[in-house]
Amino acid sequence: MSLLFKNLRIHQIFGANTDVGKTVLTSALVRASAALGKAVYYLKPVSTGPLDVADDEHVKRFAGRYRESVDAACLFRFDEPVSPHLAARLAQEQGKREVTVPSDETFANAVAHHIRQCATRMTRPSHMYVETAGGVHSPTLSGTTQLDSYRPLFLPTVLIGDSKLGGISSTISSYESLLLRGYIVDAIMLFRDEYYRNWEYLSPYFAERGVHVVTLDPPPERHADRAQDVELTDKYYEHIVPSTQQGGIFDAIQHLDNCHAQRLTELETMPRRTLDTIWWPFVQHGLVKSEADVNVLDSASGDFFSVYNGRRSSPSASPPALSAQGSPKTSLLEPQFDGSASWWTQAVGHAHPELALAAARAAGRYGHVMFPQGTHLPALKLAERLVHDGPGKGWASRAFFSDDGSTGMEVALKMALRAYTVKHGLDKAERKHLGILGLKGSYHGDTIGAMDACEEGVYTCEWHEAKGFWFDPPTVAIRKGKAAVSLPPALAELAGAADAQVDTRSLAHTYDVAARLQTPLAGTYRAYIERTLQKLKEKGGPTIAALVLEPLVMGAGGMIFVDPLFQRVLIDVVRGTYSSVQPRPASQWAGLPVIFDEVFVGLYRLGLQSTAPLLGTQPDIAVNAKILTGGLVPLAVTMASDSIFQAFMSEAKVDALLHGHSYTAYPVGCEVANATLEMIDKLAECEEWNVARHAWKVPESPDAKDTAVWSFWDPEFVNAVSHLDSVNEVMAFGTVLSIKVKDTSGGYQSHSAQKMLESIKTGLVEDKLSSAPGGAPFGINYRTLGDVAYFMLSLNTPAHTARSVEERIWSAIKN
Template sequence: MSLLYKNLRVHQVFGANTDVGKTLLTSALVRASASICERVYYLKPVSTGRIEEADDEHIKRYIGVNAERLRASCLYRFSEPLSPHLAVKLEAEKTKTEIAIPSDETFTQALASNIRRSASTAKTYSHMYVETAGGIHSPTLSGTTQVDSYRPLFLPTILIGDSRLGGISSTISAYESLMLRGYIVDSILLFKDEYYRNGEYLAPYFAERGGHVMTFDPPPPRLPDPAENFEVTEKYYQDLVPLSKEGDVFNVLTHLDNCHFQRIQQLDTMPRRTLDTIWWPFVQHGHFKSEQGVNVIDSAWGDFFSVYNSHRRPDSAQPTNSLLEPQFDGSASWWTQALGHANPALTMAAARAAGRYGHVMFPGATHLPALNLAERLVKHGPGKGWASRAFFSDDGSTGMEIALKMALRTFAVKQSPPLDMANRKQLGVLGLKGSYHGDTIGAMDACEEGVYTCEWHNAKGYWFDPPYISIRKGVVHVTLPQSIAAEHPTGEIVLDSLSKAYAVNQRIDSPLASLYRDYIRRTLDRLEASEQPALAALILEPLVMGAGGMIFVDPLFQRILVDTVREGELSKTLPVIFDEVFVGLYRLGIETCGPLLGVNPDISVHAKVLTGGLLPLAITLASDEIFQAFLSDNKTDALLHGHSYTAYPVGCEVANETLKILEKVTNSEQWQSVKQKWATPEDREPAVFSLWDQGFVQATSQLASVKEVMTLGTLLAIKTQDDAGEGYRSNSAQQLLQPMIAAATHELPNAFGMHFRTLGNVAYFITSLNTPPETVRMVEDKIWSALSKAGS
């Protein structure tokens, strides 16, 4: 929702506290702007108290000789001189009417609409000021503090400092609160005070931090006689804003204008500078022939990026159109976002730990964020009932390499006699075709040859071609690979619902289960008799293989695979690793996949959602049997693996905060309501569900341009029809959905573009866990529009 215009410089005015002169200094800025601009706009979003004392009335009263150039307005006005959240309630009580308190989204949409209207009438370069109420943390109408409520707009900010006793502290605290939330603070203004002289301290303090400070003579004392008061106040403004258009107030305007133009210039040069210096991951730079392909992200909030579009959209050259537009983060920023971008609670958690610890060495040590996180995950989270230890690392790929080390060592020492080093180096793994466990070399070696592997790749193991679940033409299908389909009477399985498909314990004795079991046993017997490397671990991405193409593996097959590798003698039992980097922590609507599959792993890896998308951090959970394999009096028997930022306190604290919020989200009425919509008449509670609408999913699966659809939790995957073939090299999904990228018209409320990624002929979309249902519905409309047009 962030807005930026060539012809309209907009600044938001915050106060370090109440009664610091916010309106007085804003009036001076407005008056000066009116003397040099054809138009100047002033917006007071919320006003409380008597109309004659309202801030917008003060602005009008002291605009000076250029009154016709001023456009002043107020969105919400209440008569009680109280905090807005109380004023709106008292207004309802006094008038005995039911006043609908606007939500934060409604509030910011109203502000954005006012700014858009102002921009549409600003034919020449103009200024606009949005003045908040009270201090930066004063509540808005909903009760949310202003600094959070206004953040989606991401307007450049002027902070009015406090010149009174204690004002140094309150000004710095206000500034830091703004900076913690990413605000651009272009200037700090405050009155001079000959006794406290706060400006003398604050000017160099902020100068060291790149800040701009300006101090002004204080206004005269307020006189009881209105006429006399007007006269002395008008004289004050005449001195402060002289007709000569010179002085400190005009210097501030010049500074603010320079900040505005520098920001636009910086955004305008970013595409070219990016193409000249950055090497992107997973991008063929040969396809980027022009700057138009570069997605310039100016800021992010909630589920949306705010992207610069001047180099992409011809209509952005119009001075009345915003240079920024909202773009839905359709891939949850590579599957990491769980609670929306710039979540203030996570930001505060990061700051809290950074201020307390920074980073500290971890071997042989402990700190509270790491200890709390380990206990939460082992005893109450994904490791509940089976895990005994938590090992910290940097990201999912390194977490998986740790899991491999754990599993291979455990297998080797459990053999009788234990394997020597030469035989240990020949060990392989068992997995599924289409697997992906990260881009570090060891994680690559746990997968078969594919588009993600590299020259040093040395695949070690065997990978089953798995059956998978999808919705085709409104019907849930289990698609069997050729190796299994040849033994099935029809080669195709149809299920009544997704709940039935994921009711693993109810399917465990079915004929299909027997077919799976016999096939797996025969294959493993064949592998054992061959000269294949000895298999030492089973590695699975439970339920969904992400990077391999969003393959929703039949959970029954995975369950039987785990059961089968655990059936033999202890010496031949394979440790089981669950790679839950993508699927874990409610990404698929469930905290962890073990309970649904009906089996727990020996090792599991968690990342991405773990820190709500704010910081990289991974946890490898292990059972006590795995831990005991490394326990001895010999140092070289230890798990000699670690990272400089192991158990990074900032990441651990953010993860703790994320898990606390996730517990609230997943127990909320909204979450439970969405869940029940996927229940069938015979379900007390559905085995699985999706945040995507069931009717939309069914209808989309029947479009001519769509081969099949699948969804769980926050994830929606759409496989498009492609006569040229399937796989990563296909470009059909990207081509079909290309119209969604740009907003239809970014000057309309709720208009937004879409950022999404494709895996060949598979397009996938991921929401946050707390994405509002109305936002999901709007995204569904965009997907439907693009796909239905493509098939017509």
């Protein structure tokens, strides 16, 4: 990940095109830095063409009398003067067996490793320049565009503009490409070509955007005589890097130094400014004791944050791991694995370029447009995809857009309650006393209506009024290597169980709902639910008008893995108990409208596109969010069957679904969602997923992919953790890993899981296995729910990263 040193100022040099003078201007920067007394490191990661004209050789040759202060290096060198990806391929085709084309990660690791080596050799304040090849989108050795290959390193950038014909356009386009990927562009440099005079246009253009522009005289034309050419070139460098050390290139050096100092100051002051200004969600500020407790995120890429660790150099911080953080030769930024997938939103990693481009595409075409009685392609395509080919296939007819999971659930509740009132002809007074049926531990969001659909708990507020009834559900877990269902006391008593734990043979059998429907336990569930509902009717209270479930896993309630058999039987009972019409068409709700809150579990968070096929039954209403947009922008979609939609149809405006948001069907969100779903569809068929399924012994049948239980977490690791004395139970499903710590106090207010895992927050210097892109040891950013620690992967987290995270978790719990 990103590297930042107090006394080593680093800038990466990109070019707006090939042959724009990138090496010439970089050589000038190197020479000027050395003239100012700095030790200078120059790196050309990839060089193609003969050695005598290589860029690193040019930099050393024309450092002049400052040559001893310059360290120039190249990591990958190829003979053919062509694009790096082609040069590597040609070298292989020519039979050079030692040539191995590195992956993007290996390439980034090599660059990062060299930078860290240079930092360790520093004896005085230093400058470093990393020069790329060709234009910003020229491919690296793997064929990936440079912008994406270098992005995990997140080095501040100098863009060399194009001073020739067409250079205005290529310079602006390159600048915008850098911004789309989040790069910090500290300066733009280009030649003052007196014929095309691009600098006259570009200087004010970028000045209006707050970007510093430096213009320099162009070099002389190349002389046919080699010795004469070297002499002329040397005189040119003496001209643009004058002994007076003023103006031109020295202004550029000063500006880059100022940018570096400003970045350091911002990172240093952000904790205090945050504590003075920000009110965090789900954080007790009274427990935040110092500025060192503020996690400062400088950037993010893939599965990792890049966080500032400079505060740990103070003795009071006493870091448990990275003991060298106070050293000026150690990066002030460290990688930190995003262990909660940023509150369950991340699907394909942070700052994914395809999603950023999708957002820009829609922002440029639409911005935002109001949606009532209108349409636009991003929204229409997304609705069609979700309803006809996605989780709504076979039962949904409509998609309603909102802005996040909580409001999506508010919409779902409005739909369900209206459908019930219309069907039963309730008057206005009766409508005020409707309630929902759900499960204890459920959570549907923080808006008032969503909170009212849950029993009173830690997330509710002063206005909360629980409206309904919540079953205490049986749960699934792995204990000492065995899958088991734990029954709540009332169910255990009814089942006549000696204890509350029922051995279900295996995890695969536990989630084989169709087979378990024929077991005695299913009959026990049915009898318990029917008896409870009958008593509820007899006691009065709110009229139950909808069943609301978080299928399979109740996330915020403590990663509660509900027995799927119980949820299936509950659905079957409410559809039979409250309806005289059986069987029903898939599009016609019966008994109670059934809502699936798939905000957390949907769209492959559990390795399944939807939980409905595993449960063997469809909802009447379902909500998707979070993964929907890959974690880039907020968006939620509430899907409904036609019978739900018809409850709002009439000639009266007041009968419409009068719910909406200014940003309903936000084009940017819809376009990003379409791009996300397209990427996920491809991932679902990729080899990495097949390998993970195979490890969990998933049958190789097409149907198994929709119903099988499997995980990206290693089954042997899960089994081993379940045997640890300090662990009560473990569950893994799809991207989710949940570990419940043994704690007599237990519950949400416990700090046991937080304390047990404290050591994984920072990277271990001696840890050679756990490394992030860039090769650095990483810490893990994690959240706990009382005595439950949970971790999540993205849908494309590399297997070796998952194994590294497992190693850190294992060490922390075991020790």
